Amino acid sequence: MLSLGINRRQEFFTCFRKHYYNAWIGGVSVTYITLGVVICVIVGYEEVQMERLHSDRVSDILLETFFPDGKPTTVEPGEIVYDSDTSAPSLFVVDKGYFKTYTISNDGDLHIQNFYGPGAIFPLAPVLRRALNWTSFRTKQTVYFETLTEASVYRCKAETFPIAELPPEVYQELIYRLLFNYEVFLNCAQVQKFRYARHRIIYQLLLLADMFGTQTEDGIRINPPLTHFDIGSTIGMARETVTREMEKLRSGGCLISSQQHLVLTDTARLQAEIENAH
Amino acid sequence: MLSLGINRRQEFFTCFRKHYYNAWIGGVSVTYITLGVVICVIVGYEEVQMERLHSDRVSDILLETFFPDGKPTTVEPGEIVYDSDTSAPSLFVVDKGYFKTYTISNDGDLHIQNFYGPGAIFPLAPVLRRALNWTSFRTKQTVYFETLTEASVYRCKAETFPIAELPPEVYQELIYRLLFNYEVFLNCAQVQKFRYARHRIIYQLLLLADMFGTQTEDGIRINPPLTHFDIGSTIGMARETVTREMEKLRSGGCLISSQQHLVLTDTARLQAEIENAH
Numbered sequence: 443m444l445s446l447g448i449n450r451r452q453e454f455f456t457c458f459r460k461h462y463y464n465a466w467i468g469g470v471s472v473t474y475i476t477l478g479v480v481i482c483v484i485v486g487y488e489e490v491q492m493e494r495l496h497s498d499r500v501s502d503i504l505l506e507t508f509f510p511d512g513k514p515t516t517v518e519p520g521e522i523v524y525d526s527d528t529s530a531p532s533l534f535v536v537d538k539g540y541f542k543t544y545t546i547s548n549d550g551d552l553h554i555q556n557f558y559g560p561g562a563i564f565p566l567a568p569v570l571r572r573a574l575n576w577t578s579f580r581t582k583q584t585v586y587f588e589t590l591t592e593a594s595v596y597r598c599k600a601e602t603f604p605i606a607e608l609p610p611e612v613y614q615e616l617i618y619r620l621l622f623n624y625e626v627f628l629n630c631a632q633v634q635k636f637r638y639a640r641h642r643i644i645y646q647l648l649l650l651a652d653m654f655g656t657q658t659e660d661g662i663r664i665n666p667p668l669t670h671f672d673i674g675s676t677i678g679m680a681r682e683t684v685t686r687e688m689e690k691l692r693s694g695g696c697l698i699s700s701q702q703h704l705v706l707t708d709t710a711r712l713q714a715e716i717e718n719a720h
Numbered sequence: 721m722l723s724l725g726i727n728r729r730q731e732f733f734t735c736f737r738k739h740y741y742n743a744w745i746g747g748v749s750v751t752y753i754t755l756g757v758v759i760c761v762i763v764g765y766e767e768v769q770m771e772r773l774h775s776d777r778v779s780d781i782l783l784e785t786f787f788p789d790g791k792p793t794t795v796e797p798g799e800i801v802y803d804s805d806t807s808a809p810s811l812f813v814v815d816k817g818y819f820k821t822y823t824i825s826n827d828g829d830l831h832i833q834n835f836y837g838p839g840a841i842f843p844l845a846p847v848l849r850r851a852l853n854w855t856s857f858r859t860k861q862t863v864y865f866e867t868l869t870e871a872s873v874y875r876c877k878a879e880t881f882p883i884a885e886l887p888p889e890v891y892q893e894l895i896y897r898l899l900f901n902y903e904v905f906l907n908c909a910q911v912q913k914f915r916y917a918r919h920r921i922i923y924q925l926l927l928l929a930d931m932f933g934t935q936t937e938d939g940i941r942i943n944p945p946l947t948h949f950d951i952g953s954t955i956g957m958a959r960e961t962v963t964r965e966m967e968k969l970r971s972g973g974c975l976i977s978s979q980q981h982l983v984l985t986d987t988a989r990l991q992a993e994i995e996n997a998h
Contacts, residue, residue, distance in 0.1 A: 548998035613891035620898045720826035
């Protein structure tokens with residue numbers, strides 16, 4: 443199961459990182475780096491590598507780096523916390539709850555691009571682009587970030603993102619996040635290769651289970667409370683089609699849907715079904 | 721104009737980086753980092769930041785890091801240098817020439833995903849994913865990398881990409897490359913918002929001019945020799961439609977096409993035309 447973020451680790455490593463980061467930003471205070479700390483670096487890396495993908499917690503490294511004294515803010519469901527057109531450059535780390543990001547077409551249609559859960563950082567690409575002094579070529583669409591549930595987020599002003607002064611773990615974490623977002627985007631595009639709506643829906647549900655799934659007694663529960671519109675929107679499918687295909691999956695015993703959650707009862711069977719579909 | 725890579729810089733910085741990198745990988749040889757070098761770090765960063773996007777040369781930092789004694793190999797036009805299914809994990813840096821990357825659908829159709837020119841690195845995402853111990857969720861399509869022209873590339877085995885031991889400039893460069901690839905992908909998807917083939921083609925030509933353009937007396941020349949099929953394939957448009965719309969652009973005075981190159985004679989006019997199109 444994939445989840446974003448790194449567990450809070452032993453006091454030892456936290457302490458090491460603080461010193462190490464100070465050494466970096468201080469520039470001249472390199473004397474911090476003693477032989478003992480160098481050994482920690484080597485041990486520390488391996489530990490980061492191992493734990494990276496096996497935790498549900500917001501990354502403590504990122505929090506320490508960007509939100510040194512930050513407290514999360516609570517946000518109501520349906521609230522837009524950020525839009526790329528009018529909001530001041532900001533960076534958010536999700537503490538609890540779920541978000542969706544979407545654009546609105548000239549015809550007024552809403553198109554969901556992605557979902558974010560605990561540990562996610564947004565909007566990452568524009569903040570990094572600005573830090574690297576690189577203006578994107580042509581994309582000018584306004585992107586909105588809205589809560590799906592009650593949520594709490596850390597927020598910081600991102601006008602001066604310290605791209606040249608980060609500890610190696612943070613660079614690695616940023617690379618991982620970019621790869622993750624890219625992968626989600628690629629998968630949503632790839633769904634179009636399936637001819638039938640049933641296979642597109644199965645593919646999308648498996649992807650959501652990979653991103654936001656928890657193993658339960660009944661199967662894998664997709665944690666964010668998504669509507670049929672939400673599920674269809676990322677893959678360009680009408681709400682009605684999603685409802686029809688989900689009903690078939692439910693009566694076929696592959697899906698349980700309660701008021702808040704979807705549970706995939708047999709992901710192996712669903713995976714096998716789309717394996718050779720086209 | 722956008723181009724990938726960083727100019728070879730003064731001997732001073734090259735020398736600094738070598739020492740600095742040694743310090744990093746050596747781990748214990750941190751004594752290299754003296755106060756003098758720290759000052760270089762600060763000056764060095766600014767310089768990297770400024771030059772990053774204004775050069776046509778392969779990044780010397782990346783070459784030094786991954787291809788310490790590497791010589792580029794010459795590749796014939798139409799040769800597949802890498803496919804994600806059967807090739808050993810490798811990393812390429814383009815020295816000269818142009819490449820396309822594509823997938824083949826179950827129906828046997830070829831779909832171009834992206835083009836690469838001098839300074840480009842591929843396949844970046846899978847190499848980084850492997851280094852971060854992260855298997856992508858579902859994408860299983862075979863991706864092919866093929867030359868569009870005679871080309872020369874640096875190649876290295878990428879089984880053990882030293883993700884935890886890189887100098888900060890290399891991390892920044894990797895982040896920049898990922899953002900760049902993501903942006904190209906996003907732009908190709910975005911073209912679908914236009915209703916008319918004419919606007920889609922204009923958008924795509926402007927994007928190619930941003931990626932691979934050189935200012936000439938007649939206008940901006942798109943350097944790789946792309947066929948009408950190549951241009952249409954990335955945006956899901958038939959070769960015949962591209963030919964028809966390109967002919968209209970040519971007779972309208974917006975485009976000159978020679979045997980090898982396309983030249984956009986008035987990008988401002990083309991940009992204005994799609995500005996409010998939908």
